[in-house]
Amino acid sequence: MEAAQPKELTPQTPWQEFRQSFAQNKGAVIGLVVLIFFLAVGITSPFLAPYNPAQLFDGAYRLPPAFVTGGSTKFLLGTDDVGRDILSRLIHGTALSLGVGLMIVVVSLFSGTILGLLAGYFEKSVDRAIMRLTDIIMALPSTLLAIVVAAILGPGLVNAVWAVSIVAIPNYIRLVRALVMAEKKRAYVMAAQAYGAGHIRIMVGEILPNCMAPIIVQATLGLSEGILNAAALGFLGLGAQPPTPEWGTMLADARPFLESSPWMVTFPGLCILLVVLALNLVGDGLRDALDPRLKK
């Protein structure tokens, strides 16, 4: 690859280097734009949505979108079976889905990083115990485990967050553990040990900051997986409950009207696909930009 000759001899800061590398990846930039769009929609949802997502419009049942014959400009993306505006529900669902995804990432990232740090740093019996647990969780297909946990906790949005988080934890454990094991042999860790730093200080203060790049990439991909799994639980009736305008739940509600009102099914799923796709694009871009080892 041809690198532009820097005009001055001052080296790029890591941040500049990262920005340049990320900007070169067209897919990642498109993904970021889409993501920012959805974030903006989610944050401004109470003001942006034309109607209250739960408002029932009498007589306006299953109206097609405005661009189809029979549609009304009053309801741009049509209405559902009880006369609620689909666009308003999708806009409110954006905040929900992104929020749920973020909560899943926070919970799984936090617990996975701690367990991964412990396993990688102490090795031996601590490592064996944690990895055995990880193996067991990973032996269960992720969707199966998530629905079983959701069924135990009972259906609901908050319980869905817990269920999906538990499923995601092993990914972080394995990643952080491998990173810590590699970093531990570095000279700076030995220096910190010689200096008399305690275990926690070395783990959190020395090793962890050096493992951040792959963890950030994993968190981005984890966000897309979390949103997808939470929507799947909603679709199976184990996540958010109607009338919550969650995308997966909306899909499940719309299913009986698959033949007569396909728009009710089309839009919520399209939103899920777009957000997940954008996150995967950004994740790929981040990986290429943050991890020099993976660069071509």
Place this chain on the structure above:
Amino acid sequence: MLKAVLKKILNLIPTLLGVSVLAFLLIRLVPGDPVMLLLGERGADPQMYAEMKRNMGLDRPMIEQYFSFLGNIFKGDFGHSIVSKRPVLTEFFDRFPATLELGMMAMAFAITLGIPFGIIAAIKRNSFFDFTLMGAGLVGYSMPIFWWGLMLIIVFSVKLGWTPVSGRIDVLYEIDKVTGLLLIDSWMSPDGGFAAFKSALSHLLLPALAMGTIPLAVVARMTRSSMLEVLGEDYIRTARAKGLPFTRVVIVHALRNAMVPIITILGLLFGSIITGAILTEMIFSWPGIGKWIVFSINARDYPVIQGGVVMIASLVILTNTIVDILYLWANPRMRH
């Protein structure tokens, strides 16, 4: 080699035991009293309550319950379904062929399209075809299959009327169960023949397409990157310089060496078939393991959930171990 294989097999034991503990604890973790949940209003009758509790073995100490659960598993007794009263193991094997047939079709679809797509994309690197394919691959990889399945139904079943919406075969046909795989059974059945086979196949196509989409994207991406790596090697240049035809170089020299990572990915995908099956079977009312488990969860049929989790997890663990062993066999370098 033998030592490495033995180690892998020995490693299975604690994991499988762990799975059994997990499955055992599931029922006990449910908030509320499972006996009351099952009996509902009838639980108010103390005699009935006590009887049910004894039947479920919940009146004994926890450790004792676990060991009897484990002992029964070794005897092939996974308990009885509360809903159908039939043994969980029988229920599982009744439905397993349907999931297997669907999974195999989905994988066949992913492999037969994914590998050629990946090869062409690698050969024509940075071409329009490559960009389109990799773009489509990323979309496929991000696809919420519960939505994708519904979209396929809207297009192919509702709008075009090409395929049926749900089930495995037309209700018209009564097919005797021989292998459990309807594509084979319908063909061999006396009142079936080609028409029944066609019906079974048309029912299978859409679910397999939905379920195979993510594996297809993964296989195509993996094949492309693996081929790109191999195509840059010296021996490929040598083969080309020798004047061998391009297709021969690609198929014989490059693909064979690019296969190792592709096979690994295929093995991993095989383990994830159940995950895809749960959602796909729910969308297409496919009478397999996935639908069975979701229905049991909704019906709070705890013995089925417990037994089903153990069976499915064991299946996944075994498949992964077999893949690992095959991998060792194919890669002598990985053996130590």
